[in-house]
Amino acid sequence: MEKNYSFTVPEVRTKQRIDKYISNFIENASRTKVKKAIDLGFVTVNGEPVKSNYIVKPEDEIDIELDYPGEAGYTS
Secondary structure, three states, rough: OOOEEEEEOOOOOOEHHHHHHHHHOOOOOOOHHHHHHHHHOEEEEEOOEEOOOEEOOOOOOOEEEEEEOOOOOOOO
């Protein structure tokens, strides 16, 4: 099963890596699963792929495609 998410980052008070930010935003999305999605290019910010250490900024447009266990690209 694949789920797509799109959202805009509101004002942020502290610097936060995108992998941590997304794992806090999406229920049941572990940081490991999010990092795999980032590494595979399934996470973009403002239309561009990013690395897991990208620091989110206000007004960033984040698009995410997450597969769940058993799906291609995410098997253990």
